[in-house]
Amino acid sequence: MALVMFDYDGVIVDSLAQFTNNFIRACRENGFLGLKSQEDALALFDGNVYETLARFGVDAVTINKILVRYEELAKGYLDKIRLFPGMGQALERIAEQNTIYIITSNISSVPVKVLGKHGISCFKEVLGAEKEKSKIKKIQSTIKKHPELPAFYVGDTRGDIIEGREGGASTVGVTWGWHGAQKLKEVFPDYLVETPEELAELLSEKSKQSEE
Structure with a gap:
C-alpha cells in the first residue's frame, strides 16, 4: 500500500x-x-x-x-466538468490498493461535488485552498498522518511537481493536463505517464513493491 x-x-x-x-x-x-x-x-x-x-x-x-x-x-x-477518459476506472483501481487524497489549489467543495456527481467517493479527504494555500504544507501534514506509507504526489503542472518534491513525496507528472510533457520535464518529475491506465499500472507496481 x-x-x-x-x-x-x-x-x-x-x-x-x-x-x-x-x-x-x-x-x-x-x-x-x-x-x-x-x-x-x-x-x-x-x-x-x-x-x-x-x-x-x-x-x-x-x-x-x-x-x-x-x-x-x-x-x-x-455540471459541465468532465473526468478525463479512463480516469474514473483508474481511480477505482488505485484506491483498491492505496490510501488516496486530493490536494488542490481549488476550493474543496468543487471536487467534492463534481466527483460525487460521478459516483467517486474513494478519497479519504479533499484538502483545498480554503484549508491551506500551500500544497507543500498540505502534503507534509498528510504524509505525517501515514508515516509508514511511501508517498506519491500526482500533478500536471510545474508547480505541482516542485511542491510535491518539496513536500517530501515522489512526484508523478501526467501529460494530459495543463502544462504537458515538455514543461513537466523541465522540473524532472520522478515519473511521467501519458494515460490514466499507465498511471494506475505505475501505482499498482509501486504499491506491490512497498509490501515486498
Whole structure:
C-alpha cells in the first residue's frame, strides 16, 4: 500500500476553460487586472498560484475574496466538468490498493461535488485552498498522518511537481493536463505517464513493491 495524493484540475478533470475563465473574472472583480488570458492564468501554476499572486502585489485579504468569488462562479459550471477518459476506472483501481487524497489549489467543495456527481467517493479527504494555500504544507501534514506509507504526489503542472518534491513525496507528472510533457520535464518529475491506465499500472507496481 502507498499514500497517493492527487492534484484535481488537469489530472482528474478537464476543467481548464472553466477554471481560467472564472478565476480571471474573480480576480478582475476584486481589482487584480494582471490576468488577461488563459496563458496568463496558466503561468501562475509554474509555482504556487497564491504565492505568485502575492508576488504580483495581491494581499492576503484580496486573495481570500478572489477565492470566495471564484467558488460562487464555479458553482454554475460544475455540471459541465468532465473526468478525463479512463480516469474514473483508474481511480477505482488505485484506491483498491492505496490510501488516496486530493490536494488542490481549488476550493474543496468543487471536487467534492463534481466527483460525487460521478459516483467517486474513494478519497479519504479533499484538502483545498480554503484549508491551506500551500500544497507543500498540505502534503507534509498528510504524509505525517501515514508515516509508514511511501508517498506519491500526482500533478500536471510545474508547480505541482516542485511542491510535491518539496513536500517530501515522489512526484508523478501526467501529460494530459495543463502544462504537458515538455514543461513537466523541465522540473524532472520522478515519473511521467501519458494515460490514466499507465498511471494506475505505475501505482499498482509501486504499491506491490512497498509490501515486498
